[in-house]
Amino acid sequence: MKIRYIILIINIFISAIAFGQKYTISGYVQDSASGEKLFGANVYDTRSHLGVATNEYGFFSLTLPQDSVSLVVSYIGYGAYSHNFYIDQDIRINIKLNSANMLSEVVITESKSDQMVKDVQMSIVRLPVEQLKTLPVFMGEADVMKTLQLMPGVQSGNEGTSGIYVRGGGPDQNLILLDGVPVYNANHLFGFFSVFNPDAISSINLIKGGFPAQYSGRLSSVIDIRLKEGNDKKYGGEFSIGTIAAKVMVEGPIWKDHTSFIFSARRTYIDVLAAPVIALINKYSGNSEKLKAGYYFYDANLKLNHKFSDKDRLFISGYFGRDKAYIKNEEEYFYYDTLYNDKSDMGLYWGNITTSMRWNHVFNQKLFSNVTLIYSNYKFDTYMEYDNLANKQSIEKYSFDYFSGINDYGAKIDLNYYPASKHELKLGASTTYHVFKPGVSVLTQTIDTTGLETKMGSREIYGTEINVYASDNITITGRLKADIGVNYSGFIVKKKYYQSAEPRVSARFLINENLSMKAAYTRMAQYVHLLTNSTIGLPTDLWLPTTDTIRPQRSNQVALGFAYNLKNKWDFSIEGFFKDMKGLIEYKEGASFFGVSDNWESKIEMGRGWSYGAEFLVRKTTGKITGWIGYTLSWAWRQFDNLNFGEKFPYKYDRRHDIAIALIYNKSENFDFGMTWVFGTGNAVTLAYGRYFGLNGGEIGEYGGRNSFRAPAYHRLDFNFNFKKQNKLGERIWSLGVYNAYCRQNPFYLYFGYDNHDNRCLKQISLFPIMPSIKFSQTF
Numbered sequence: 001m002k003i004r005y006i007i008l009i010i011n012i013f014i015s016a017i018a019f020g021q022k023y024t025i026s027g028y029v030q031d032s033a034s035g036e037k038l039f040g041a042n043v044y045d046t047r048s049h050l051g052v053a054t055n056e057y058g059f060f061s062l063t064l065p066q067d068s069v070s071l072v073v074s075y076i077g078y079g080a081y082s083h084n085f086y087i088d089q090d091i092r093i094n095i096k097l098n099s100a101n102m103l104s105e106v107v108i109t110e111s112k113s114d115q116m117v118k119d120v121q122m123s124i125v126r127l128p129v130e131q132l133k134t135l136p137v138f139m140g141e142a143d144v145m146k147t148l149q150l151m152p153g154v155q156s157g158n159e160g161t162s163g164i165y166v167r168g169g170g171p172d173q174n175l176i177l178l179d180g181v182p183v184y185n186a187n188h189l190f191g192f193f194s195v196f197n198p199d200a201i202s203s204i205n206l207i208k209g210g211f212p213a214q215y216s217g218r219l220s221s222v223i224d225i226r227l228k229e230g231n232d233k234k235y236g237g238e239f240s241i242g243t244i245a246a247k248v249m250v251e252g253p254i255w256k257d258h259t260s261f262i263f264s265a266r267r268t269y270i271d272v273l274a275a276p277v278i279a280l281i282n283k284y285s286g287n288s289e290k291l292k293a294g295y296y297f298y299d300a301n302l303k304l305n306h307k308f309s310d311k312d313r314l315f316i317s318g319y320f321g322r323d324k325a326y327i328k329n330e331e332e333y334f335y336y337d338t339l340y341n342d343k344s345d346m347g348l349y350w351g352n353i354t355t356s357m358r359w360n361h362v363f364n365q366k367l368f369s370n371v372t373l374i375y376s377n378y379k380f381d382t383y384m385e386y387d388n389l390a391n392k393q394s395i396e397k398y399s400f401d402y403f404s405g406i407n408d409y410g411a412k413i414d415l416n417y418y419p420a421s422k423h424e425l426k427l428g429a430s431t432t433y434h435v436f437k438p439g440v441s442v443l444t445q446t447i448d449t450t451g452l453e454t455k456m457g458s459r460e461i462y463g464t465e466i467n468v469y470a471s472d473n474i475t476i477t478g479r480l481k482a483d484i485g486v487n488y489s490g491f492i493v494k495k496k497y498y499q500s501a502e503p504r505v506s507a508r509f510l511i512n513e514n515l516s517m518k519a520a521y522t523r524m525a526q527y528v529h530l531l532t533n534s535t536i537g538l539p540t541d542l543w544l545p546t547t548d549t550i551r552p553q554r555s556n557q558v559a560l561g562f563a564y565n566l567k568n569k570w571d572f573s574i575e576g577f578f579k580d581m582k583g584l585i586e587y588k589e590g591a592s593f594f595g596v597s598d599n600w601e602s603k604i605e606m607g608r609g610w611s612y613g614a615e616f617l618v619r620k621t622t623g624k625i626t627g628w629i630g631y632t633l634s635w636a637w638r639q640f641d642n643l644n645f646g647e648k649f650p651y652k653y654d655r656r657h658d659i660a661i662a663l664i665y666n667k668s669e670n671f672d673f674g675m676t677w678v679f680g681t682g683n684a685v686t687l688a689y690g691r692y693f694g695l696n697g698g699e700i701g702e703y704g705g706r707n708s709f710r711a712p713a714y715h716r717l718d719f720n721f722n723f724k725k726q727n728k729l730g731e732r733i734w735s736l737g738v739y740n741a742y743c744r745q746n747p748f749y750l751y752f753g754y755d756n757h758d759n760r761c762l763k764q765i766s767l768f769p770i771m772p773s774i775k776f777s778q779t780f
Contacts, residue, residue, distance in 0.1 A: 001441070002600070009194045017713055021088075022063050022065050023064065023066060023089055023091070023093075024061055024062065024063045024090045026059070026341075026366070027058065027060065027092050027093040027095060028057075028058045028060075028094045030096055031078075031095070031096070032096035032098050033098075034230075034232070034233065035229070035232040035257070035415055036202060037058025037201070037205045038078070038097065039205075040054060040075070040126060040203065040454070041053065041058070041060075041078075041097070042074050042075050042115060044072050045072075045075075047068060048064055048065065048069075049478055050475065055416050056421045057369070059362070061366050061416070061418035062421070063419075063421040065421070065539060067221070067484075068084070069084070069085055069086070071083045071084075071085075073097065076126065077128050078098060079097060081096075081113070084500070088392075088604075090572075092310075092365065102700070102766070104462070112332065114565050114568070115515075116563045116565065117510070120481050120483045121483070122209065122519075122559060122561055122563075122689075123207060123210050123520065123559055123561075123776050124207050125205070126204070127148065127207055130472065132144065133663060133722070135674040135676060136719055136720040136738070136739065137663065137773075137774075138193070139190055139242065139244050139739070139776035140737055140773035141193055142198045143198070144225065145187075145723075148204075148206055150660040150676060151206065151617075151630055152616060152617050152632075153577075153615045153632055155653055155655055155680065157191065157653060158747070159192075159748055160639075163532075164221075165636070166208050167208055167220060167579055168220075168609065168610075168612075168635075168636030169221065169530070169581070169611070170219025170220070170530065171530065171586070172543075173220035174220055174223055175217055175219060176223045176225075177224045178354055178528070179221065179226060179227050179303070179315075179320055179354075179448070180356055180358065180372050180374060180664040181355070181356045181360075182374075183352055183410060184352065184406055185321075185378050187466070193297075194223055195319070195321050197301060197684065198302075198581045200262060201225060201226070201227060202228040203225070204223075206221060206222070206223050207679040210504070210521075211504060212504065213417070213426065213469040213470065213471035214414060214471070214487075215274055215487075216487045216502065216524065216525070217526060218347040219553055219554075219555040219581055220555075225302050227262070227440050228251065229251065229262070230251040230253075230262035230303060230304070231251045233256065234252060234253070235250070236252065236780060237252075237764065238779045240775055240777035240778070241414045242735075242773065242774065243697070243773040243774060244268050244269065244379055246266065246267060246269065246447070247265065248265055248620070249263070250262070250263050251263070251266075251681050254304075255306075258306060258307045259306045260303070260304075261448050261512060263300070264300065264738065265298070265299075266299060267296065267297070267549055270294065271295060274293065274678060276350070278293060280466055289330070290330045291328070292327070293326065293328070293458075295323075295326075296324060297321065298322060300320050302318050304316045304319075306489070311361060312361050313359070313360040314360075315358040315360075316355075316356070316357050318354065318356075319354045320352075320353050321351045322349060322351035322383065323350050323351060325348055326345070326346065329345075330344075339390070340390055341388075341518070342386075342387075344387075345383075346384045348383070350379065351379060352371070352378050354374075355373075356372055356482025357372070357373045358372045368416040369415050369416075369417065370454070371413050372412050372414075373411050374408065374409070374410040374432075376407070376410075377406075377407050378543070378552060379405035381401070381402070381403040382401075382403075384399065385398070385399045386399070396447055398443075398444070399577050400443050400557070401442045401445070402442075403439070404438060404439040406434065406543040407434070407437075408433070408437040408624050410432035411430065412428060412429065412467075413428055413430075414597060415427040415428060419612060422474060424472070424473040425473075426485070427468070427469070427472070429466075429467065430466070431464065431466045431467075432465045434462065434463040434464070436544065436545045438544060439602050442455050442456075443455075444775065461493065462492060463546070464492045464543045465489070467488070469486065470486060471484065471504065472485065474587050478600040479511075480507070480508070481508050481510075482505070482506065483507075484505050485503075485504045487504065488650070492548055493547055495548075496621070498527065498552050500523075502522075502523040503522075504521075504522050504523075506518070506520040509520050513741070514565045515564045515645075516562070517561070518561050518562070518575075519558075519561075520558070520559045521557070521559075524557070525553070526551050526552060526555075527545065527584045528543055529543070529553065530542065530544070531604070542600075549601050551606065552582060552583050553583040554581070554582045555581045556580050557577060557579040557580075559575055559576065559578075560575070560576065560727045561574055561575030562574055569620060569621060569623065570618065570619070570620055571617070571619040571621060573616070574614065574615070574616050577613060578609065578615075579612070580609075581606075581611075582608045583606060585604045585607075586643065587603065588605050588642065588643075605641070607640030607641065608638075609638045609651065611634060611635060611636040611637070613632060613635060614633050614634075615633075616631045625666075626666075627661070629661050629662075630658075630660075630661075632658040633652075634658070635654060635752075636651035636653070636654040637650060638651050644705055644706040649684075649706040649707050650708075651707070652683055652685070652707055653683060653684075656681040657680065659679040660679075661675075662676050662678075669724065670723065671722065671723055672722045673719075673721055673722075675717075675719040676702075676715070677715070677717045678714070679713065680714045681713055682708075682710045682714060684708070684709070684710060685709050685710075685764075686704075686705075686706050686708065686709065687709045687751075712746075714747075715746055716739075716740050716746065718738060720737045720738075721737070722734070729779070730779035732778050733776070733777040734774070734775075735776075735777065736744060737773040737774075739771040740769065742770075743769045745764070746766055747764040747766060750762065750763070
């Protein structure tokens with residue numbers, strides 16, 4: 001009997017050990033056709049109700065008890081992968097998903113329908129790249145930033161101005177990352193296009209609040225854009241030519257299944273189209289002046305990646321882009337038998353350069369690392385030249401050149417550690433060396449052979465930024481999950497050291513399988529500032545550092561919301577938020593852009609701001625008709641001691657109501673249709689509400705409070721039609737678009753003038769009437 005009891009006890013003990021045993025499933029999730037790693041794919045065991053999302057490089061690690069496993073892997077736009085097996089050892093598996101165009105609609109639509117409900121992260125927008133090519137676009141060019149502006153909580157400036165504005169923040173408060181490298185000016189063509197070529201993009205994530213601990217340095221948003229890695233199995237690409245631009249993308253293996261590349265480039269030809277028009281003007285103008293003017297932009301992306309082994313991978317990526325606008329004028333004339341020649345040349349150009357090198361290493365089933373080296377450059381330059389020649393000899397010459405910019409050199413390490421099934425740890429550190437060029441003006445004057453050069457402006461300023469972070473994504477119960485972390489940041493400039501401890505907390509409570517409540521608190525610090533001229537739509541960005549007199553920007557943000565999924569077809573969400581900001585900067589009264597570079601710290605006011613509101617989103621995710629309706633109700637305020645008599649005033653882009661409707665109709669494989677309609681309360685502006693005459697008889701405007709006048713509401717309807725057909729090369733697409741379909745005269749600039757009866761009245765300048773576009777694309 002004793003032996004039987006002993007054997008029974010031993011069996012119970014062994015069973016308990018076996019029951020307590022846990023094993024890890026790890027690997028990568030990737031596109032089956034191209035080998036592209038998928039960021040943010042869900043890996044979920046339906047039996048234990050435990051899951052994890054792939055990191056930025058498609059890696060996952062999921063620890064489960066020894067038992068039967070029903071593994072489901074899903075990603076938006078891809079068919080779900082499912083596999084049933086028994087786990088009794090650590091398993092390494094690479095999972096390949098089939099993209100949407102390889103599957104039926106029913107399979108696709110069930111792949112990730114409840115992500116909004118079950119994610120801990122709130123205030124996040126994951127934008128499928130394919131949607132960019134279906135929705136209406138300006139002049140036929142799909143654009144990342146313009147599509148993000150259709151989301152709740154994201155607002156644009158007026159037409160002709162740069163930047164996006166998230167939850168009452170400024171354009172400098174968006175951390176825009178391209179393969180992990182900050183981009184300081186994300187706009188081409190004065191804000192009408194972004195610098196991101198959709199053909200080269202793999203994923204787009206916008207975070208408006210509840211920021212994870214690994215992000216830092218900006219107050220209002222993170223826009224994390226990842227480039228494609230390049231197809232490591234076969235060559236392919238796409239070229240297109242549209243109304244104002246042409247572009248090409250090529251990708252393929254250098255060493256199949258080991259090394260791949262992707263290259264994309266585009267250029268506008270506005271200057272080429274304008275040249276014959278200007279030539280006709282010169283020919284028939286009847287004067288001796290010869291005018292030459294134009295504008296163009298170009299950009300290019302290149303990315304290489306090499307797989308050394310299943311544990312090591314190297315990525316090298318780069319971006320280069322430039323915009324240039326110019327006006328040249330030449331006139332010849334005789335005066336007292338002398339041939340005079342007057343030449344003038346004016347222009348401006350700006351652009352970014354970014355490069356990164358990243359090394360991924362898998363230490364074991366539970367530990368993943370990424371080491372990154374980065375470089376980022378932004379430069380703005382405007383110039384004016386005048387040369388007066390007599391009998392082809394220069395007798396008088398003037399030139400003016402103004403330039404500003406910023407360079408970043410950085411290194412960082414990120415670790416993902418999965419110690420247990422209910423924990424996902426993220427740890428990391430980074431350092432960035434900033435070189436600020438607040439603005440230098442060079443004036444050169446040459447008369448006969450005597451020259452004089454005058455140089456004004458601030459010298460380069462150097463600053464070092466450091467960050468250390470840690471977070472844990474914890475499954476507390478089956479219904480409650482939280483992401484708790486902290487980011488410590490510091491900034492060293494001119495022997496001054498600023499520091500900030502920034503807690504980050506996000507939580508999700510699952511009320512039922514289709515409904516969840518979410519909450520988040522975030523503290524952020526920002527050590528760079530931006531001054532931009534608010535009266536013109538030019539890229540006059542002046543990036544400035546925190547100094548011993550200019551303090552860092554800081555913010556606290558809280559958010560509360562609900563997410564609901566209906567029948568795996570509809571997503572509903574509502575979020576309320578409050579954000580408080582300190583350390584904001586603005587020009588002093590009367591300060592100007594061109595004068596601020598000289599002793600700029602004395603021409604800046606510091607103040608605070610706050611914003612609050614609610615965001616509503618209804619999104620249909622399945623069927624032939626998909627799309628969303630977004631609505632934002634918000635208030636955004638600013639307050640500076642020496643502006644507006646110290647009283648609070650509305651932020652320029654304070655919009656009480658903002659509505660966006662996006663509709664996509666996929667009728668068949670050969671035709672799809674996109675429509676968007678946007679409405680926004682008019683911007684807050686400062687105008688003279690009255691006038692009086694001074695002692696010399698000149699008219700003087702009498703102004704009210706700062707931003708106390710509301711511009712008329714902005715609204716616009718756009719359409720896009722895609723006609724597709726398979727041919728020998730691949731897929732041919734003709735795209736027809738209409739921008740501002742009902743020709744709304746939206747205000748770009750407001751001013752008081754006079755009508756035909758000399759009565760004072762409000763007038764406006766509008767930029768674009770109805771604008772048709774056409775584009776041809778061919779894949780190969």
